[in-house]
Structure formats: structure tokens, C-alpha cells
Amino acid sequence: MDSTSLMKTFKGERVPRITMATFKQQQVEDFYEIGEELGSGQFAIVKQCCERSSGRDFAAKFIKKRQSNASRRGVLREEIEREVNILQQIHHPNIVTLHDVFENKTDVVLILELVSGGELFDFLAQKESLSEEEATQFIKQILEGLQYLHVKNIAHFDLKPENIMLLDKNAPVPRIKLIDFGLAHKIAEGVEFKNIFGTPEFVAPEIVNYEPLGLEADMWLSGASPFLGETKQDTLGNISAMNYEFDDEFFGHTSELAKNFIRQLLEKDTKYVIDLLTYS
Template sequence: MTGSSRLRDEPHIGKYRLMKTIGKGNFAKVKLAKHIPTDREVAIKIIDKTQLNSTSLQKLFREVRIMKVLDHPNIVKLYEVIETEKTLFLVMEYASGGEVFDYLVAHGRMKEKEARAKFRQIVSAVEYCHQKNIVHRDLKAENLLLDADLNIKIADFGFSNEFTTGNKLDTFCGSPPYAAPELFQGKKYDGPEVDVWSLGVILYTLVSGSLPFDGQNLKELRERVLRGKYRIPFYMSTDCESLLKKFLILNPLKRASLEAIMKDKWMGMGFDDELKPYIEVKKDLNDPIRIEKLVQMGYSRKDIEESLGQNKFNEIMATYLLLAKKNVDVSFGLYVFYSYVRHIFVFTFVCMFMFACLCIFMCMFVCRYLQMPFFTSLCLFVVR
């Protein structure tokens, strides 16, 4: 069987070649896939719509709607949405470093310096969501992914929702060990405060490698969360402990805002600048180089303009966005290549200069020793 026929026989969705399964749920699975036109790896969440009732379908389409408006370096990006009668495919950024949970299992707790770098990224991304009136509601180590450079990528917005001032939410969401006490009590909540509590649990987990609240069963866990008591490890700094106490407060009204958290002493240690709310950079959807590449691939300029102008999250937009990632890699590769050539050139020039200096020195020596003119001795040296 030839390589091309083997590729044709492999499972495909649109322009993507499906590879291994990297995640599984009740009605969905996540596959690693390769975008054939750009050769980029992506993650595709495959949801069986036939298994969902109308409420679950509404929740699913809300997740898609929310992911479409999020554009932050520490949030998994949505590239394309493919829908058939029975299935929904969400093509997303692939975070090759895996889950923070697995990272902690493999490496143990983080030193505070490493935890701080990761936590700043997490807080920045969650605060950005809150800016957009979006609450995640399922923040936990399993939903924090790492890219190839170990940068944080927040994933799984399945429980996320929009919130507005004065309109309370009432759904118990997320993983119980990360859930705020008011959720266990069945109280209504505004939104951001439940994420703030979960962030406190995450900070504790990063620094200690364990959960602040745990139990043999849900009843025991609930009791511990409602007491709000947790053990402070002996190795945790007083500054980190002080920050934790701003998150893990039983009264949601007294929990710190993320803007205040950003200004905390522990958050800024080792960094020149205070962490500030993320200012969204407008997507560059008018890059002539990438547009020309799309034309070369066979897409019409009209379709390209329409897809990018209307943020359609279709095949064209996905290819455009993935070309940007590829260009970064290519540019970096060219930079490395030219740097290498430049260093070789400089080294060669220095060697030639030193050799020329040596020749002149030898000629001067011969000139003095044989008492002949300098030019004559130089000619004799070169001929030899």
C-alpha cells in the first residue's frame, strides 16, 4: 500500500486526519488530529448530539458561543466548528504538555517560583473571562493544560456561563474538591466568586501537591469545605499563606477580587511588573501573506473575505489561524539559520584577520633578519 493510499484510508474529518484519542467523557471524546494543509496538530472534541437532551444541547451551544469570543494566550483557542446531523466537532488548540494534574503526579509539588509563574497566567486568563462577563465554574488541575513550553492553557468551558450584575446563578457546577462552600449550601451566586474560591484551591494544589479539602466521601468533603479549615504545610511561605487566605474565605462577599489579587505581594515576587488585567489584542485577520497562501490553496478571495470578516470559524478561518502558528515556527527557523550563518561568517573573518596579522608579523621578522625590503620579504612569504 502506498503512502497516499494509506492516508486516504485513515479517518478524516474535513481537512483533519484523526489520530489517537487523548480524552474521553460520557458523550464526547477528544482526538489528536493533524490539519493536512498546514501540517499542524490540533485537538478535536467530538460530541455525539444524539445522546444529549435539549438542555444539554443548549449548554453545548453556549460553550461554543463562549469559546468563540475568548482570545487569550492562556486559554485554549477554538479554530473551527464542524456540525453534522448527529455530531459536533470542535477543532481546538492542542496543548502537548498535558494536564497540570498529571504534571504534579509526575513531578510532585512545584516550588513557589514555578507555581507563581503558572498561577499568574491562570489568574490573568480567569480575570479576562470575568472582564467579558464569563464565569468558568469548573476550574481544576485537570482543566489546566500545558503547551510545549509549559505555558498554561485553560480548557473545558462546558460548565461556563455568562453572568450579569443582579442576576444570580444557581447551578452546582464543577468538581466537588474545588467547589465553593455556597455551592454545597445550594445558595445562588453572582459568578466570579466561585471561580475565586477554585483558584485558591488550585494555588494550594500547585504549591503543596495535594488538595486543601478532601474526604472519604462527598458528605465528609462537604463538611470540611463548610468548616473552611485546611492545613498549612511547613514549607509554604508566609506570603503565600497570606494570599491563600484572600481566596479561601467562607463568606463570598469577603473574598478578594482578582484585580486585588493581581496586586498581592506574593504574585509580584521575581517579576519587574505588577500583573495587570489583560488587554485583548485584535485578531489580525488581514495578513496579505496568509490570504495569498489561502488563494494558492484554492479558496476564492470572496470566500476568504467573508469567512474572516464574519468570524465564521470554518475551514478557511481555521487554515488562516493555523498558518499564523506555522509562520511563527518558520520565522524562528529562519532566524536560527541566519544566526548560524552569521556566526560562521564572523568566525571565518576573525580567523582570516588573525592569519593576515601573522603573515605581516612573519614578514617583518624576515625583513629584519635578512635585511631586505619589507615588500620583497612579503612576496617571498606569499609565494612559499
């Protein structure tokens, strides 16, 4: 199981139609000077680019399109359209902004806000540990971004340190930016949605158990996973069985208030998971 969707089921009277995204059938190179590679994934490469008309810097995400239904290489165009449609609805200081979209025979190119401060994952690795106050500042920004999404009934479904970026890592309090909406879905009332997807150590129990999904899945994990096992099967088993503890080595100086907040996030029964629309 990886970040590619493996299985999807909708049950209900009707699935709301989404307005089709507009992809410019023009050469992205005519409008942007493409620079160095910033990162890559299974079917996408992100490069720095500069808008020729304004001189502004952006990030160009080249997504490889699947060329046939028989192929397993590339991303289905309908999945790219879903990502673009969601990004076009989003305007929040803690979420990456979509600027433009281009398409050619092999790729769809998303022109995105350039977030140059690196991944929260790398920032944490360099610092080795955060104080509770520092962690609170990051969590607050992540939750504000999520609250904005959830008001719009959008679930991210792939919230992990690699998808949480810093606008400027040298700022006194770096601004958080949520990125990568490749697995994001708009949750429709009365329509059951199930899927097996995501990154194993960060998926919620309802994903592991192939149960109906909602906004609650985003509240599961956004930092270091306490469920990581020696194998993928061990990890998924730990999640399903809720095997975790507050080891004194890592939580000896953590307040009970913070531990209680973590317990509320790591709640297997979705009825009791923190609701960002009512929690303060």
C-alpha cells in the same frame, strides 16, 4: 455530583440573548484527518487531528449530543452552544483557542488548539512538589487567564488541575492553558444564577449551599484540595465548614505571604474573596 449540570435557576427581569453559534453541517473528516485519542470524559472524546488544507495539528473534541429530553445520555445542544459562544469570545495566551465547529446527527465537533504538554495534575504528580517560586509562576498565569475571563464577566466554574494544561512541559517555564468550558457561564448583572455542578473537592461553598453564584467561585481552588474526605459527603461537609489547616509536612517551608494568599482564596464569604479586577 459530577461535571454535568444537575440543577439551574435564573431569577431576574430578563436573561440577555446570546448570538447563536454557527455549526458547520459538513463532515469534519473532509477537512481534517482524525488521529489518535488524546483523552475522554463522560460525553466527550478528544482526538488529535490535522487540517488537510494547511497541515496544522489541532485537537478535535467530539461531544455526544443528547438525542431526546427523556434521555440522560449526551449533552443538551443548548449547553454545547453556550460553550461554543463563550470560546468564540476568548483570545488569550493562557486559554485554549477554538478554531472551528462541525455538527452531525450524533456529535458536535470542536476543533481546538492542540495543547500537548499534558495536564498540570500529571506534571505535579511527576515532580511530587513545587518550590514556592515555581508555584508562583503557574498561579500567575492561571490568574492572568482568569482575569481576562472575569473582565468579560465569564466564570469558568470547573477550574481544577485536570483542566489546566501545559503547552510544552519541557519549557523552562511551561505556558499554562485553561481548557474545558463546558460549565462556563456569562454572569449577567441583575440576573441571579444558581447551580449544583462541578467536581466535589473543588467546588466553592456557594455551590455546595446552592447560593447565588458569581465570578468569585473561580477563586476558590485550582490546585490540591485540602478538603478531600473519605466520601463525597465528607468532602462537601469539609468545604461548607471550612475545615482545613496548614500542615507542617506540606507547608513547613511556605512563606506567610503565600499562606495569606491561600487564606484569601479560601474565603467562604464571597464579599471578601480576592477580586481579580482590583487585586494586584
